[in-house]
Amino acid sequence: MANQKVLSGSFFSYRVFQNLILGYQKGQTQRFFTDRLFREFRFYFGIGSYSNRFVLILCVLLFVSGCSFYRRIFPKEDAFIKSLNLPEWVLESNIKLRVLSGLQDVPNPEDSLPEDEIATFENKARRILATSPQAMKDLFEATGCIDGSRLAGIRANRITEREEDVWYGICQNGKEDAIIFRLFQMGNTDLYRKYDKETASAWEEARKLAANNPDRAVRLANQVIELEPAHPAARKLLGQLYLKGGYCKGAIRNYRIYLRVMPLAGDKWKIHEQLSQKCGGFLKPEPKREEVELPDADPDAM
Template structure:
């Protein structure tokens, strides 16, 4: 009888030990499974992007538009470039398409630092292996900032001259006509963004006038690019409220569509 009792105790300990292992293993499996589901539902947020406190629609991108004009000498014919190619964020900095060194300098000085501080001065620039021109600057709050500029055609002196001869004068005229002749102001602002796609002031002007005219898609696109270039603009939540009121359906991410490659035209 004593032997039997002892065996029962041994068996009970063994069973208890196996039960503990089974429960621990099951708990571990369930925890990993739940974590995986959690990561899918709540993906890890980029702390840098979160710090910019941007409305969600600013970080979305519209479906790539088709180039209709076929004019290859323009960086952005008919405003057809995908938004991520014009302005986005990379390595805790803005990554912006530009056409000339003067355009890059003007844009940096006009937009200031990414944290909202004004620019104290441009410190240096560096050409990367990806043929990007990274500009470094000092902010008035003592911090450093950088913009990664992606040049449309590095060394294209014709485009460099176009910026000063065509883009700057077109913008100066456009901003003067906003109240007196908004239609012409829109035409001129579109000329500006064909040559300088990330021009923040032209994007803001178009976003405002398109919204007044009821053209929601155009307004959201232009405001999106304006806020990517100036993420801490003081009017960003005012813009969000206006779009939420007048264009709520256009603030939702667009469904992805398959891109169809058209066959090349046969030569005569």
């Protein structure tokens, strides 16, 4: 009988981990998956030795610790993020939705992408959306290393299974750095050429017109970020011009992306001070909205 209890407890542990794997592979929702796990837990809880019961409880606690609900109650402090010493509003995210557009080769139509899809942090590195290899090279060289030092050179790059292009660089202080580039339409050579023919020239013109023709400069800078959403110089320029014109939401969004790409920029706290003075009410986090699953469009109904 004792052996039966031990085997039953071991079988439960095996089934828990088996369901963990199968559930994630099948894309089951968090709520359905949790309910299924606890049904099995109640069924098997009275069976097994005390040591197995301890293991079972530990398994459930580890699973629950991965739930978003748990993370909201007990947020884990990220030492890396803390070391960047960023204002809180930089790490917040605006709720934006992609607009309907027939432009299939434009990654960020009307600057509609959420900020987290454009630039964020992952595995102690920057994770940035980009559209062409030349844009990646220019961005790495322009922004330098994440610790604020200049980039001495690009060492190598590697395509991952997630179709991300990781670029590795050597900093002038001797340290190594990397940027994880999330690719938009890998292998789209037409889009690659657009960067050389349109994006680079549009940025140069926007930079020259910023002082004397700010309206034209804003239009050109927006063309740049439609094709290269994380372009740091264009984001900074738009932040400056929007703040000067009193458009607080636009200024915060562009400065937010700029400081995610260049978290140790020398003007970081000057920007924070200016925004706090002119747009303090807009720096508060947006209220979280419940996610609504939209039904699939019916072509016959259109």
